[in-house]
Amino acid sequence: MQRRSFVAAALLVAAVASGGRGQGAPKLPPGYLARDALPDSLALLPPPPPTGSAAFARDEEVSRQTAREPGDPRWKLAASDADLHFPHALSAFACALGVTPDPQKTPALYHLLGRMAVDVGLSTYKAKNRYQRMRPFVAHGNTTCLPRDEAMLRKDGSYPSGHSALGWGWALVLAELAPERADAILQRGRDFGESRLVCNAHWASDVDAGRLVAAATVSRLHADPVFTADLAAARQELGQQPRYAPAGCANAMD
Secondary structure, eight states, X not given: OOHHHHHHHHXXXXXXXXXXXXXXXXXXXXXXSOGGGSOOHHHHSOOOOOTTXXXXXXXXXXXXXXXXXXXXXXXXXXXXXXXXXXXXXXGGGHHHHSXXXXXXXXXXXXXXXXXXXXXXXXXXXXXXXXHOOOOHHHHHTOOOSOGGGHHHHHTSOOSSOHHHHHHHHHHHHHHHHOGGGHHHHHHHHHHHHHHHHHTTSOOHHHHHHHHHHHHHHHHHHTTOHHXXXXXHHHHHHHHTSOOOOOTXXXXXXX
């Protein structure tokens, strides 16, 4: 993997690059999987839809349908979902889970989600590097909901979506840890990926591909004994946490 891949992946998994800079959070450890044990996204995914194809026409149509203006509540949520700095990124699932993953209150859960994020993020990069797909905001000449990341995104392939992979990977694991809340958690993971469409940062096929890579990575992680031990610790910890319904959660997606 080229040096650029590691840099882009570090930016994608911003908590690893920054250690939660300015948030008072500890730096996260490396991922669970060796580089040669990561799922091969280039083998798993077909090429992205070519210009002029019916699949690309779908991408363009979805892009038009999901467009929002800055200030729209859905745009604001998408901007929040775009920020992968920890612990902020994990707060996206607080309403669905009923617990906010926190390095002090739920250290085992926080450790698990942070460490697996490295594996999920890196698993997207074989395909990203091969296809170097142009992002919608570049193709359309508009902006994203997090302009500070745009210079990096212009140099980072759109296919598959790393943000969508992270959101879906976290959702799969959290749904396993809290099966009684699985529907809400998976819906939030779906919406986390759809935020990339609202943000003009990805095409619909990028988001779909990101979810596939996430599922492959989570499946691979379940064969790793360190991951499964950490999963058990997080399950025990989560079972001891009081659940809440934060004010405003019911309207979070309106």
